[in-house]
Amino acid sequence: MKEQLKKDFDNNIKNLNLSQKDIEIKKFCLDNFIEKGFPNRKEEDWKFSDLNQLIKNNIGELSFYNDHTSTNKVDTSVFVDGLEHNKIVFINGRIEKIDFEYEKKDQIEIIDQSETINEFKNSNSLSDLNNAFTNKCFKILVKKGYQLIKPLIIYHSINSKIWSKNINLRLNFELDKDSSLRLIDLFSDTSEKNFLNIFYNFELKENAVLKNYKVDKFENKNIKYSFNNIDQDKNSVSETFILSSGSKFFKNEINCNLNGEYSSAFVNGIFSLNNDKHHEIRTIINHLTKNTKSYQLIKSVLEESSKAVYQGKIFVNSDAQKTDGYQLSKAILLNKESEFNAKPELEIYADDVKCSHGSASGSLNEDSIFYLMSRGLNYQQSRELLINGFLLDVVEKITDSQIKNLIKNMIGIKE
């Protein structure tokens, strides 16, 4: 892998117009990655999902060079119908389109930050990989007091000519005071066996509201990692919803720093998995000042030999009094081969806090099935009704009604 990385890195650098200093920084990140390699189970954060092994078993040898010198055609058929929205389109990791057609042009600024790198606390070797290979990075700045009229959908497409590739991309968001953004990440993959490595950074200023929805619905054989760092000032709100379903492997990581008083973070998620899919949600909520709140609800429906992992950490700093932290995960295992792992972590250094966690897993209630079947529903209908009922309260946590309906339709929950 080392030789491949170096060769692909040199090829990539050739196409970029970088200063010697920037090249040095990228080289440094590459060397870090080469030294550490892909995360494996020896690392606590990856003990349930050995990425190194997953890549070996499902992809084999990866290549890291992507030709970003020519444009890709945007396939408009993947665009969501019936919901007016702004768009960013990534194809094979290359930004093909940024279109805020519904917004006031002077209220949103798009800033080229390609020369910067990710520097997150808690980040792993994938951050180095991302820094070494991302070509372009933009910051979307929403100006003070501006609330986007329509949601922004970020399309992640990989076209079918690409396989066994590592694709890296980065985006930064800054929501200035009193601004708001609704964001949907939508994955449509027509290719197989690639590894997508995504880093987002969100900066929420006072009173800003971020609604961050991640939708991985369509069947594909790709491996994905998505890291989201969210820094929050006073009174800001972040709401994250994850529908984790389509990919072979997907790990979503939410790292949230509640820096300002009365800021709050909500993370809700659904794992709906079949076959031998393996998905994970890793959250770290850092309560760093007093009067902050976090709430997490994760529900799983696992078929066949699928596996879901939820590692949720609530950290409460010594001066973060009056913290309110909550997390709950529930799983329905539909097959004796399916597996759910929950690892709640509460690390609390303040004494006046309210924190709780819970986790439960079980099978479908046979008595409930009998009840529904005795009313004329067949087994399949009864099962569907029970599963949809089980998932409904997580979907109901989505505060945007348009997007809630979109996601309900995707899961097949009928009103």
Next chain:
Amino acid sequence: MLKINNLNATIDNKSILNGLSLDINPGQVHAIMGPNGSGKSTLSNILSGKKGYEVSGEVLFEEKDLLELETEERAHKGIFLAFQYPLEIPGVNTNIFLKTSLNAVRKARGEKELDAIEFLKLVKEKSKKLKFDEEKLNRQLNVGFSGGEKKKNEILQMSLLDPKLSILDETDSGLDIDALKVVADGVNTLRDKNNAFLIITHYQRLLDYIKPDFVHVLMNGKIVKSGGPDLALELEKKGYENFN
């Protein structure tokens, strides 16, 4: 309509029904009374198709072998069980459940499925008759319902599905006197010459409101005595012990 011949049932190697026989004809109301553990609920579970029992003997429903049918097929053919403990189903809207159930049964019977408006009209009319608070229909199925509301919901389902044979498994337990009357009224208005009822109860009280044609005493998994409505009164006086 229903012919039970020498029905035996065991669960986990424990014998529950021991050679039970019973005939029910259209237009009849039969009451089965018996002490705890006599096999009353097992009988209603087996008739409606609950899994987990080892069953032998014969059960014919309209001349066809009932034991061969799946639970939902029995519902389609017109068997209805009002549960002793109706289940709470979180996240499932009561109205949606009722419509899905009604249309599944109508479809199987070759009748036209109802659209949303037709259904709402029907369910409104039926719930009014049962004094069932319509607002409850928009809530999750049985979640947060009182004991009485759950039982009324069972009778509402019964009246929507219009079954041929209705089995009421201790529907009177946990009901106050007003709810009991409403439930009994519901049953009485459904009674006609084409359908039949099997009422399972501990107490004679319900039978003051739903007049049975036959009363059977169930002990240790078989019927030990059958008679008219007077038998229930006799039971109430003497208790079950004298029938052992």
